[in-house]
Amino acid sequence: MTLRASLTCCLLFLVALVCGAALAPDRALAQQPGGDDAITYTVRKGDTLITLGRAWLIREGDWKQVQRINRVADPHRLPVARKLILPVRLLKFRPASASVAAFRGDARSAAGGGGLQAVTMGQSLGEGARVVTGPASSLSLALSDGSVITLPSNSALQIARLRKLLITDSIDYELALESGGVRSRVSPFRNRDDRFRLRNPIAVSAVRGTDFRTHYDAQQGQARAELIEGGLAISGPAKTADTRLVAEFGAVIGKSGGILVEQLLPPPALATGGGKQRNPMLAFSVEAVPGARAYRLQIARDSGFVDIVGDVSSPSPAFVTDALPNGNYFARFTAIATSGLEGMPGTFTFKRRLATATQGAAAGEDGYVFRWIGTGDGLRRYHFQLRTQDTPNLVVDEAGLTGSSIILGDLPPGRYMWRVGTTTFTPEETDIDWTEFESFSIDE
Template sequence: MKTDWSAALAVAAMLAAGSAAAQTSASPPASRTASSAAVQTLDYVVRPGDTLIDLATAYMNRPLDYRRVQRENRVANPRRLAIGHTLALPVDLLRAEPDEARIAGFRGAATLNQDGRSAAPASGQTVREGAVLSTGANAFVRLALSDGSHVVVPSNSRVRVSRLRRYAINGAVDHALTVEAGRAESRVSPRRRPGGFAIRTPVSVSAVRGTDFRVSFDDDADRSTTEVLEGAVTIASGQAETLAAADQGVSAAAGAVRLLPLLPAPALVHPDAPQTQALVAFDIQPLPGAERYRGRVAQDAGMIEAFAEADSAPGGPLVFGEMEEGAFFLRLTALSPEGLEGKAVTYSFIRARNGVGGLASALDQRDRRRFYRFRWEAEGVGEATFRFQLWREAEDGTADGPLLVDQPGLTEEAFTLSDLPPGVYSWRVQSARHRFGRLLEAWSEPQQLRIGR
């Protein structure tokens, strides 16, 4: 059974960015819950010519809202205000006008559902309140907000743009997204009050004024996670309240909230090895506390041009499958059993296909002699040279014998030997080529050859 919205977890990051003429404030109560919070006000410094009636007409939801401001600020005459005096304007009275975002970039099978139409997004396209962004496998959408903040919708996610507003009184922006499935990653610029930024899920609300954090929602587990990379986040649920600082995370499920440290960044077993095999795969050094690992591949270290993402099986390698050639970057994180994604490390790597396949051997008898022709197929781009090795297996099968043939510098995809004596042999081929300023070398798997009398 899904958690009711009225019992949603509240998450707030108290990162302040003030304004010279207007600034919000609230008197915090002794305790705060997700369903009750102090009424916020905006401190407004009176300027020459200001009246309460003019302020209400220009910046509030209704012209008559000045009466509440007059009452709460104990103003005798709404048409006569002392220059330099500070008024506390209730934020809930302030008028917010529609704001816009735009598609900063996308890759893969992504969809923008807006104004009753569903289609692939376009770079630079305007996104309005109510739009829904969806991504498939290895797809990403980067959303640019009007204040310079950015949100990444990674693969297999669905995110609704639930609020895009700008306060008329000072231009402060107020944005909110809802993660309906999958994940969202945000880097939020410090915001003028009373603006803010929030990411909601069916079981949590993460609200900030400027920080770097991630939010996910697992519908099957009815669990939401929030990971703080920069700044600080206050988490309230029921009567409980806790503070998540940078490198900490919160897992919320079934009314329970857990504050945990984020796992450190994992490490690759062979960080400098080029990816030459048919499938791109990375072996990861086991990290205590990690259940699995997540990797993202991009054309840049900042992960702006990301194009592939994969999770490992528990204890297994990180496998991406086929990938075009190039110089890329891998961002690697570890995931805890609670679903929290840990700190990240970024590696550069070369993807250049280099291998040997289609190995086969054939016997050709001519003039009472036996010729053994070994063939293979080069896998990769560009010219390659080959090295052929053959050895005899030990009689008892426990070890290999010494090399009988070791021939480098071959340019053809074949090699011929004659008059091999009866026995059991093994042979293999190495492919070598220069790509991206590096010498790439890869051996085939040994093949067995049996020669009878």
Template sequence: MILRPSLYALAAVLALASGPALCAPRAAARPAKPAAAPADPPVRYVVRRGDTLFDLGRAYLRKANDYRHVQRANQISRPRAMPVGKTLTIQADLLKTQPIDARLSAFSGKVEIETDGRRVPAEKGMTLREGQRVITGPGAFATFEMEDASRVTLPSNTAMRVVRLRNVVLTNAPQRVFRLDEGRSAIQATPDPNPNARFEVRTPVSISAVRGTEFRVAATEGRAQTEVLKGAVGVGPGEAPPLGPPVPAGFGVTVAPGGTGVSAPVALLPAPTLNAADQNQTDRTVHFAVHPQAGAAGYRLLLSRDAGFVDLFAEATQAEAAADFGPLEDGVYFVRVTALDPAGLEGAPADYSFDRDLDVLEAGAPPVAEASGKHRNFLFRWSAAGGGVRSFRFQLFAGARPAAPIIDQPGLVEPQLTLTDLPPGLYSWRVSATRVKNGVVTEKVAPLQSLTIGR
């Protein structure tokens, strides 16, 4: 039977989100010099009938002869006949461990893996090892996953070091410890019933140790903030216990510069609501509008190729309740929307799918008369973009407020039409497009354009 101090009742975690009003990502901070990791807590083992220190040394210690350290530390006079039920305290660094598999499951943009100060470009499926750092540049994202489906996602301008990624043979307890030097992180830790299991996220001023929950951690300029989405997280200043009372789901805390203490829990803002029309994106650029929320100082929008938000590829953080992400290939994507309070705490997320199906119809420049013999030709042009097969309909009206069209030409294949000898006067015109794509017929009408023809 194995006993060990309950590995920090509920974890401590602190994260600092970047402030609310930032359209462009902050420049990546200079990599922090790695700090010495706090010593791992000792393991306690209860002696069973037939145990000897020699057998324990051969089975569970890195070096069999290290049983002598255990003997001295526990004042054992008879290593071959230990009292049954006696509790042994064993230094963690004496114990055999096995590496835990963690792989880079998705990334986009400039992501690098740093090993002993040397950086190499990330590759999907790369195995991560203790001591390595994952570094995301501006506009870059990375997600790595462990054997038990626990997951860590890092957005832009973030650096996280793998401190521990091993399983202790004696207790069969996974040890997963990460240090967030700078930036933000989102963690989904799969619950583990083993009381000796550890899952910690440390920052320069805080520690987070969980037994299984969903939370976010961020750190910048000496501050740290944590937002708890599921379960509960114990929070403490510094990089080792003691931890404060568990922070429940729906609340966040802050650790000030210097790690002097943990703030009182603050209720996170509720999930914002996205404009329903934005779930169908047909314009040249992908843009979203969020219904303004009371108490929000800013909004954050994340784009992903999957509903689990593993494969992230774009982010916007700004004060306005809207964001434009530029052009995007056709397909089905997902957007996650959160609100930021004045202290920078990020609220509950709302996830939406959206269809990207470029379908643009735009009028060109006003036509100019070109002489051809005794006639004047007026070339009308327009443009269309997106997949499918289109036919166009051109309409010309007399005056600024159209009634019945004086010219109505449907069935045009090319985005242009030439009209001859239009009399001087005020006209208005428009074009519509009928598109057939995957058996679906849609129609789009361009705005009305005005045109004055002189003598």
């Protein structure tokens, strides 16, 4: 290459370098501290670094840090519409709060480094608080913006950041999942600077108005995220580009930073258990889902599953759970894939109507005594029926009984079948439920 050609190449390189820097100032800014720990502020007429420091920074003199980060030559002059990167740690804020919306079993909280204590309904928790659930327990927290987070059994979470930034009037929430799982139903953001992040030791999930679940297994060093609806961006320990999930997909994050994305299993279809549950124990079954290694059932009093009263897993699509008081409930079923990802939920309603439990029949001084127990709310009336075993014809058919027993005399020898129906009168409905027929014998 000739000397003239070399000089020409050098000149072109310098021109390109200068022009590139002049035409792309945002690229230089992007190299400064920012991301999750900073916001971008648009300069308005009359703004200076001095006035911004006085109005919006915790320490007024920290405008010098803002000057250094953004390479501002004159702190008294800022072009209108210029973008400034402002570290969140420097900004004034108003504390937000979380309140206990529902809990069951062993749910505890600690604040300010104190010991764990049992939570109470409506209890307010602030930044730095820690919450823990034990076996067969759950806890739901309502945040100031209307978002709800729910911890299942054996989970621990810390409220790392819970504040509203004054400069942008935006929320800045960060939750740290230590172990177990959490379901987050995040209210749609009203401000472009709103931020909601959920961390665990190996991954960060950033959301914008969504419904998702997060799990962390310390023993396996593995995290999982499942997106029900909305949008979710996940960053692993390798600090590579975010992995973005769309609805009905999940991700498994290993401690080495690898992220495996797969589609979530579909919601199981209910086979039995809908309608009314009359037996002492609750029983449900769902249709088997191809690819599932286990199934999960949650029961709640509300459709949003804030007030959870039951949470069980099963290796088969059949469930038998503990008894519940009479009432109307919601059941939510999911299928769990071999990867550990929990699938899309299928929600169904059912009614709990354990109206009577029979206690058998016995011979008494005045005849044969048939007893039962009535349970549930509302006014109750009982209907007693007796027939022989070999014919459907009723020997006794007494309705409108108010007591919990009936005495029958002069019954001839033979084998009988009897049952009790309960009519419950409540403000919501008038309903009748029958026990199964039970056998009773009178010897000659």
